[in-house]
Amino acid sequence: xxxxxLTDKEINILKNNPYVLKVSKANVVFTEEFKKYFIAQKIFxxxx
Numbered sequence: 001x002x003x004x005x006l007t008d009k010e011i012n013i014l015k016n017n018p019y020v021l022k023v024s025k026a027n028v029v030f031t032e033e034f035k036k037y038f039i040a041q042k043i044f045x046x047x048x
Contacts, residue, residue, distance in 0.1 A: 019034035
């Protein structure tokens with residue numbers, strides 16, 4: 001299975017996202033704030 005890498009354009013877009021802590025061609029690391037928001041949304045919508 002081949003791995004998809006981010007382009008320079010995609011990296012620049014992600015670097016401007018306030019929820020992204022770090023980004024490289026192979027990885028995106030999200031902030032704790034985003035992780036908590038994501039989990040809260042997942043729990044909320046799975047209970048509906």
